[in-house]
Amino acid sequence: MLRFDKLSFITIATAALLTLPIVVIVIQIFSQDMSIWHHLYETVLFDYVTNTLLLMFGVGVGVIILGVSTAWWTSSFDFPGRRIVSLLLLMPMAMPAYIIAYTYTGILDFAGPIQTVLRSVFQVSYGEYWFFEIRSLTGAMLMLAFVLYPYVYLMSRAAFLSQSGNLLDVSRSLGVSPLMSFFKVTLPMARPAIIAGLSLVLMETLADYGTVEYFGVSTFTTGIFRTYYGLGSIAGAAQLATGLLCFVLLLVMLEKFSRRRIRYFSHTESQIKPNRVKLTGALQWIVLAWCMVPVSIGFLIPAAVLAYWSVKSNVLLSSEFFVLIWNSFSLAFIAAFVAVTLALVLAYAARKSKSKLVNGAVQVTSLGYAMPGTIVAIGVVIAFNGFDNAFLSFLERYTDIEFGLFLSGTLVAVVFAYTVRFLAVSLGAIQSGLQSIKPSIDQSAQLLGLTPSQIIRKVHVPLLSGSVLTAFLIVFVDVLKELPAT
Structure with a gap:
């Protein structure tokens, strides 16, 4: 029986969530x-x-x-x-x-x-x-x-x-x-x-x-x-x-x-x-x-x-232009922050774990980068609509209050689509940087009692500052340029 630690479970769960839009699209083949x-x-x-x-x-x-x-x-x-x-x-x-x-x-x-x-x-x-x-x-x-x-x-x-x-x-x-x-x-x-x-x-x-x-x-x-x-x-x-x-x-x-x-x-x-x-x-x-x-x-x-x-x-000179600037830059910043944070966790999990399942889950998260933005968006909308409809049906069965959509049509859906689409960018940069850090450094940090999150925050992030900034910059710019999903 396979046994996974907390980090492996988080990695597999994250990969499953991020590949949900792709799975939804693949399911449509058989419909x-x-x-x-x-x-x-x-x-x-x-x-x-x-x-x-x-x-x-x-x-x-x-x-x-x-x-x-x-x-x-x-x-x-x-x-x-x-x-x-x-x-x-x-x-x-x-x-x-x-x-x-x-x-x-x-x-x-x-x-x-x-x-x-x-x-x-x-x-x-x-x-x-x-x-x-x-x-x-x-x-x-x-x-x-x-x-x-x-x-x-x-x-x-x-x-x-x-x-x-x-x-x-x-x-x-x-x-x-x-x-x-x-x-x-x-x-x-x-x-x-x-x-x-x-x-x-x-x-x-x-x-x-x-x-x-x-x-x-x-x-x-x-x-x-x-x-x-x-x-x-x-x-x-x-x-x-x-x-x-x-x-x-x-x-x-x-x-x-x-x-x-x-x-x-x-x-x-x-x-x-x-x-x-x-x-x-x-x-x-x-x-x-x-x-x-x-x-x-x-x-x-x-x-x-x-x-x-x-x-x-x-x-x-138009006021609408400044609204567009704010919307674009704020969304790009949020999406880049989420993507880099997840990339650090996934890259460290792939580095630490010897499980083929964990390493395969990390690689699967890169698939969204080659999907056209509209296809990713369609998958996100179908998945989120299904969740919202099921959840609203459950609430309406036990309450008389009318609720709106929780995920569909919100910024959560947009940021999620960006993350699915561009996580591979930050993951590639982080993994490339991690390869130059000797595994003995991780082992020394573990002997000192540091948890995986502390190792990422106190050891890897300082050593990978260049790679992290590179990953953030690339995702930020890619989100600004993205058109179909938006």
């Missing part, structure tokens, strides 16, 4: 016949699978190139404007992909200023010249890569900065060049953090709807929306959503399998932080230009266009 699924299988399912895989591959390659390279340059080298660039590289995270998709469509499309000027200068007409088609699968890859690379950048840079300078000094003393030292020492040590960031990017890519829909790319997400709204079938949408969950499960298993026997510890008493190499000559300006490319494309240009539109419409 009707499979005719719609057969129709999708015979017509568009192959396109959904192919485009989704290609999109994941293109975005994954893009974010690794952009995120890892910029993280290495800004953490290991010194060049003009490095500190400012290090902060600017985070800014595209605040820009929703569908917003820059709309912005660049206006700039690069046939009626945009660039093609208009080209036709005027060279006296050519439509069809007589080649120009990059922004509304395409490649365009969607680029838009998503330029706004999602900060996930990889943040975690990679944190891993690079935490590495001991002793290892790099030893590699240099053996005659290894800085570039080879990066590939043979720095990059392998940072692999857990890079994989964690890449997993978040790929799950975000799977869940994206606005960009691929605007560009006319058929993926699982657009198929779910079209099935739900076009065919009016929640069962058909749930069947596609279940297929999307299979992609997420595959990602989670691959991420775990890739580092199943690998452990990296960097918190040592003799740790020496590596000295940054000062770049000179043309190389320093080339590195600066490279770091400014994703900043400009992912934030500066779209922000300038949005600012121009805002000034023209005078929306910034």
